[in-house]
Amino acid sequence: MKLIEVLEITGATCVAGEHLDTVEVNHAFASDLMSDVLAMSRPDTLLITGLTTPQIIRTAQMLDLPAIIVVRGKEVPKDVADLARVTGVVVLATRDIMYVTSGKLYARGLSG
Amino acid sequence: MSLEQSVEALRYLGLFSSLDASSVMSTAVYALHPEDRVAAARILMRENSISGVPIVDDNFKLVGIISVSKIIEALADGRLADSVDSVMTRDVVSLRAHDSLETILSCFQRFKFGRFPVVEEGGKLVGMITDTDVLSAIVRSFYSVYVHDQKRMMTLGSFSALSKEFENSADLVYDMSCAGLKNAGEGSARLKAFLQGKGFSEAVIRRASVCAYEAEINVCIHAGGNGTLRAIAHDGEIIVRVEDNGPGIENIDLAMKEGWSTATDAIREMGFGAGMGLPNIRRFSDHLVIISGKGKPTKVEMIFLADKE
Numbered sequence: 030m031k032l033i034e035v036l037e038i039t040g041a042t043c044v045a046g047e048h049l050d051t052v053e054v055n056h057a058f059a060s061d062l063m064s065d066v067l068a069m070s071r072p073d074t075l076l077i078t079g080l081t082t083p084q085i086i087r088t089a090q091m092l093d094l095p096a097i098i099v100v101r102g103k104e105v106p107k108d109v110a111d112l113a114r115v116t117g118v119v120v121l122a123t124r125d126i127m128y129v130t131s132g133k134l135y136a137r138g139l140s141g
Numbered sequence: 142m143s144l145e146q147s148v149e150a151l152r153y154l155g156l157f158s159s160l161d162a163s164s165v166m167s168t169a170v171y172a173l174h175p176e177d178r179v180a181a182a183r184i185l186m187r188e189n190s191i192s193g194v195p196i197v198d199d200n201f202k203l204v205g206i207i208s209v210s211k212i213i214e215a216l217a218d219g220r221l222a223d224s225v226d227s228v229m230t231r232d233v234v235s236l237r238a239h240d241s242l243e244t245i246l247s248c249f250q251r252f253k254f255g256r257f258p259v260v261e262e263g264g265k266l267v268g269m270i271t272d273t274d275v276l277s278a279i280v281r282s283f284y285s286v287y288v289h290d291q292k293r294m295m296t297l298g299s300f301s302a303l304s305k306e307f308e309n310s311a312d313l314v315y316d317m318s319c320a321g322l323k324n325a326g327e328g329s330a331r332l333k334a335f336l337q338g339k340g341f342s343e344a345v346i347r348r349a350s351v352c353a354y355e356a357e358i359n360v361c362i363h364a365g366g367n368g369t370l371r372a373i374a375h376d377g378e379i380i381v382r383v384e385d386n387g388p389g390i391e392n393i394d395l396a397m398k399e400g401w402s403t404a405t406d407a408i409r410e411m412g413f414g415a416g417m418g419l420p421n422i423r424r425f426s427d428h429l430v431i432i433s434g435k436g437k438p439t440k441v442e443m444i445f446l447a448d449k450e
Contacts, residue, residue: 064417067351068424072343080412084358087326088412091333091350093343116330 030054030139032096032119035075038133039123041098045110046119052095057139059131063088070094075139077130081105089118096120100127144250148243157279162245163238165278166259166268172197175204175226179215182207182225195258195266196229202264205229208255235260238267242278245270307382311371317357317385319366322411328370329354332381339374341447348425349379349445355418356383356441362404362414364388364439377447382440389437397423 032049035041043049058070059077063084066076072093078085079101086109089097096119099105105122113120123130135141151157171185172195182194186209196205207229215221215228235258236245248257249272259268313335315328333350341349353370360368360383368385390396396419404414423429428444 061412062415062417063412064355064415064421067355068417068421072347078412082322082411084322084325084412087330087354090326091329091347091354093347 030134030137032121034137035096035098035134035139036121038137039098039121039125039130041121041123044099044105044120044122045113046096046117049119052119054095054139056141057131057134058141059127067092075134077127077134079103079127081109083109083112085109086112086116086118086120090116094118098123098130100125100130144246148246148250151246152241152243157242160242160278161238162236162240162259162270163267165242165245165274166236166238166270167274168268170195170266170269172201172266173207173225174198175224175229177225178221179207179212179223179225179228180221183212183216183221186212193254193256195233195269196225197266201266203233203235203258203260203266205231206233206258233258236270237261242275245275249275306373306380307371311373311382312375313370313372315370317360317366317368317370319357319361321366322358322361322408322413324366325358325361326354328357332370332372335372336374336379341374341379345379345445345447349381349443352422352425352443352445353381353383355421356381356443358413359383359418359439359441360385362408379445379447380442381445382442384438384440386438387436389435389439390431390433391435393431393433 030053032052036043036049054075055073056071057075057077058066060066061079066088070092074094076085076089076094076097077100078097081099081103085097099120099122102124105120110120171189171191173182175196175198185194186192193206193208195203196207198204207225211228211230220228234248234252234254236248238259238261256269256271258266259270261267313332315331317328319325329350332353333346336346336349357370360366364385364387368383371382373380395401399420400416402414402416408414422443426443427446430442433439
């Protein structure tokens with residue numbers, strides 16, 4: 030699924046990153062526990078999280094995750110958005126809660 | 142103590158709980174098709190010094206097994222030119238890829254066979270387990286988490302489980318200085334870039350980066366954020382060592398358990414401290430040495446083998 034579709038399906042805005050029409054994700058993982066993400070994720074995975082610390086970017090960077098969607102309407106701090114730009118991780122943000130975001134994406138074919 | 146009691150003790154103590162059939166089995170396996178001749182099985186077994194050959198259909202689904210005793214019977218009856226299908230044992234006792242070490246040992250005890258095929262869902266053959274495979278896996282598991290404390294270091298004198306190479310130099314040195322978790326990951330990010338420059342595969346770089354990151358997080362959570370990350374990379378091997386100045390790990394066995402942590406709620410709110418750090422490091426590294434103790438510095442050395450992928 031292209032990130033531009035993720036954006037449309039979840040009604041999210043793009044906080045950092047570009048090329049949403051070319052970057053693709055094939056799975057998603059929803060968690061606020063970064064160690065669980067580190068334990069279980071595959072590279073082409075979209076991270077769905079309610080955290081907005083720099084560690085979400087670092088976690089994505091270590092795992093080669095192309096993008097993160099921040100849920101629950103959390104504002105992404107500037108230093109986190111800056112780190113995302115430097116490391117090339119796309120960050121989207123939606124007002125929906127994690128369950129709804131996951132459900133919408135799952136219903137449109139983005140598997141776990 | 143009978144093997145049965147030993148197996149019960151293993152289960153009770155949770156020893157070797159990370160070993161399952163998929164990590165014990167040999168994956169380079171000889172197999173034959175039901176239409177192959179018995180003579181072919183005999184040659185295969187003689188040339189490779191194996192005592193049993195699994196028989197698989199066109200889709201690699203396990204359909205039988207042929208052992209030395211069946212070959213001897215066939216030899217006596219003059220049936221070497223017959224198909225394997227006509228002499229093989231059809232009722233095969235097999236293991237599943239996720240079966241525990243206890244299950245494997247119970248099988249050896251119950252059935253007295255020398256080998257067990259391992260199958261995945263749907264019955265496809267994925268490996269074989271002999272008693273030698275079990276022994277090797279147990280020896281390997283000792284090496285993969287070799288933890289020792291100061292006392293043992295004294296007993297062992299100058300012997301060290303850590304790589305000698307860092308005594309001279311390192312290819313990458315990063316001094317950590319981290320208030321809270323804010324800069325955690327900076328060292329691992331540099332390690333990642335360094336390994337990419339060295340041309341390692343994405344998969345091994347990912348494993349090394351994730352482990353270094355978890356180790357860095359641990360330094361930030363437990364050791365005041367001050368420590369060093371060093372790495373040496375050559376000949377398909379990446380050695381990463383993360384050291385701090387304490388306060389040390391009081392009970393390493395507990396620290397290796399998934400879900401066990403001494404981290405505060407504040408750390409948990411930042412997405413860490415769920416007790417997955419060292420278990421993750423163990424999961425993704427090929428060799429791991431941890432030297433620590435109460436009130437002592439902690440040294441975590443991880444080795445990643447590029448050709449393991």
